[in-house]
Amino acid sequence: MITVFILKLSLFAPALLLGAVIDNLSLDSSAESLTIPYLLCGYALVILVTAAVAPIQTYALTRLVQQTVKDRSISWIAEIFKKEFCVFNNLRIGHLIKATDRGITAHEQILNFFITVGLPLIIEILVVSILFVHFGGAQLFAALLTASCIYLYVCHRIIQWRTRHINDVNDVNDSEDEVSERLFSTLRAARSIKLEGAAEQMLSPLNLAFERYARCATTVASSAAALGSAKMLFIGLSTCGLLVWGVRNQGMTNPTLTIGELVALCSIAGGFLTNISGIAEAYRSAHQFMADKVKLQQTLSLPRFDGPDRSLEPPASPISSLELAACEVSGRHLTLDASLRFKSDESVAITGPSGAGKSTLLELLAGMDGAYRQYLSLNGICVERIRGASQLRALRYCPQSPVFLPGDLESGVMYGHAAGPEVLEQVQKLSLEALLSQLNLNDTASNLSGGQAKRLSLLRLLNRPGRFNLFDEPTASLDQELSMTTWDTLMDAFKGKGLICVTHDIEALARFDRVLVIQQGRIVADGPWHLLRREQGLLKGIAEIAER
Template sequence: MISETYGRWIDWAAGLITSVQPADGPPPRTLYPFIGWCLKGSWPVLLLATLISAFTGASEVLTMWLLGQAVDAAGGGFAAFWDSYAWLVVLSAVTLLILRPLFFGASATFQAVVISPSVFTLILSRLNRWTLGHAVTFFDNDFAGRLAQKQMQVARSLTETVVETVNAILFGIASVIGAAILIGAVNLWLLPILAVWFASYGVFLYFFLPVIRERSEARAAARAMVTGQVVDTITNIKTVKLFARAEHEDSAALGAMERFQETATNFGSVSSLFRIGLTFLAGILPLALVGTGIALGPTMGVSPGDIAAIGAVAIRLSQMTGWISFTLLAIYGHIGEVEDGMHTLTPPHTLVDAPDAGSLEVTTGEIVFDRVSFGYGRDVGGVDDISLTIKPGEKLGIVGASGAGKSTLLALLLRLYDPEEGEVRIDGQNIGLVTQESLRRAIGMVTQETAMFNRTARDNIIYGQPDATEDDLIAAAEKAEAHAFIQDLTDHKGRKGYEAFLGERGVKLSGGQRQRIALARAMIKDAPILVLDEATSALDSEVEAAIQSALERAMEGKTVIAIAHRLSTISDMDRIVVLDQGRIVEEGTHDELLSRRGLYARYWNRQSGGFTREAAE
């Protein structure tokens, strides 16, 4: 019965904060508004936890007052004590055996069950959602490990700040107020001593805490750089091994670690000085209060019981202010880490949906590039004044040398970037005026760099269509010539077939296997527009021939754009466009382009004739 009641209490407490509720608008870029953005929706529960913590602190002072009363009452002997002070025994028993356990238990529950798990999840979910909304360029310009570290850092540090504020600071404030009332009730001459001590304490904190916050922020930035460097190395470990650069990577990591050690030492030095000064201040208070109480003596109404209570309060305040100061030290350290993470994660989104953006409606699949230019903010690279119409159901091949603008054209279609000039339309709709989600749902894509999650083969394939049936899954895998090798998969935990994990970025598969899973993912999505960016580049000729018919079936009834360096893979396209230095220089069918003896014909002759001197000539 007791365990069931306790379980219901825990379940109720755990659900007080809805931990995945979305935030309102973008995160502010200044500290305290940012904290408010992170915690919005949890304030009523945090206020309740604060009140419980305050009552818990007040109960501490009550026990000290009871101690003083007991000392004074004990002078008349046990019999007289029991006759005159039975109420004191009852009140002490209620306070020590009922009130304090209830308050401390409730406070501990709010700290461990309500605030820590729920607030952490609330903050992390909001930061992660905002981070995912950044444009691709945001991720291109930073370490993946560093960004993940920053999210965890902010969520963990801000949660600890909330917990410590509720658990220690407000507990301490309530205790201090109660102690001041108790000391004033003993003798008002003791209050100025307490006031002067707290003023000195405040000045001490005023000078130290900003330094602690600044050095903590520097330490957090250095720690994140260590994580970013290490994760970057591990992510590219095969390249490190193949180029025998382990020593170089070790040196780079050691450099980041040395910078972290320097910032951590700076933080530790100010923390040590803080501890020394605080210990000295803590020793002054009991000496001053107890000494003054003894000096005042019974003539000023200070009884032995009062001195006992004052001594207990003074020692407790010394301990508590030390505890609170170290808590403040931790809080300011956490605030520094929150501020550091805030600067990294909260830049405004640079690629956003229009305020009145609707969903893209694809009826025929016509794609129009209307005088589109984009150069990544540089004078060279990208595309320049591209005008191109891809008819509904047309199969278009795009060829060109590296840097000619092929991938840029696809990135603009997918709205990974916005054109600097011109616009892209699908079925007459400017893609800049529809939601990015609806645009990308309408486009299936297989890239040269096949992206795999460290999840099961099943999860990686149905990523294109999460509600796909088992029959749909297997049919897509069979069309992509992936079903056979998937059935033979076994991961390090013994999971087999479609339940086997593929490893980070699909490292347990060959390049051809990864591309076949990517093809299956695109096939199961069955979007009206299909983009193939070197979709068969990692396949050998035999496997490519085996899935060519499957690709043709996947392209039926769709508008298709295919990029290929291996021209044989696009020779049967309805039309081929040749790009050079960001412009369209040729277009037509395979045979038409060969007959013109232009750039396409030169590419074709080189590939079909090999890189011999005769072919080059």
């Protein structure tokens, strides 16, 4: 604050010193003329002070802005991680990234507007008003301030008018994100697309988005030209009024201003008008990011996974129970006609044709879908009332598609959790010793094969097992030998713990205490596999599963 005030004073000092030099040049007295060298030295000194203080002001204000943005960014990302799992659905992740990135940028721009533009301008208005009153130009300053307010209001109205078009452009950006994601996925299959002659059809949605964007951007550019015209009128007419006032003052019998003071005042007023037009431009830039800030706030306002109503701990019990009440999952092709109950000392397989609803059921059992968490109970307590962290410790879930971060085993695979000594034994059983000895995952883990990635992902639950451990296709991408080894490892590691696995591996079903068979979104069989396989009505479904 003090630095900004000193800088503003140093910016006005050259104009005042220049006016004093002009007045001294018009005097005949040699004594007065001797002061000119001192004034010129003062002028040079002020320039040096300004040059020294300006970087300090820029550093101080920028540091304040960036420190605030850093703190808010850390807070916002942490808050986003507390949201429901559905927020991180693959279909929405692109929008989430864009909303977060643009929202943080918007916050930075808005802070820049208020701190680096608004604060110095307030100080400048205070200093300029004092100078005008001192030189007898209080009425002139009031007129300039009124003209500035009118100009800023006109700019505000123009910016409000262009907001609709900016929102259109932002909508186009969102649609481009969707199209770009689709285009990226289709380019991975470019050879097949070219063979089918479908390139034109695949590019047409993106072309339409570009066309719409071009129309909206043209309108936005036109509004920018209107703002430029308003700026020219404001500065031009205000300067003209200032000159008229100065000419009239000098035409008086006893002018209240000397020529030097008039020059100084005109110079200060010119800088003031330029800064007023600068605040309009800064406001336009900040306002353009308001829509992005709103979208970020909408994301931050989404329900938390661990809300305030979730405060209970699951009761301790030698054998825990997990129950999913009857429900119908809309849009997910799954209907439970009766409740399902699981115990923590049994192993359960969920099998059925592709698209039957197996993965959906597993996600419900893991408590990942907030809309249906009310139907899930752990040891008689509704999971919706259990603390989120306690739920995730009790109900461990390994999704079908492995996801890693760049780095080694602890950072890239375990996400910062230390690998326990028992994991080393599991690593040997899963034939991962050679891989882990030189493991360094890249950004996309593309340096892993599908089988390696799958086995690595299993280590998370093997390292930190829960009361119930849920795996979605744990042997996907594995050959028969590795599949058998993996099943042996899981059965041994989770013996006496709840184990629930979705699988198409018919040969592995006999390993489980219990098998659920799902067909067309409904559970059609539930029991030991050696009994279920004898039922004639399941033969067709079993054949379909075996084909997978």
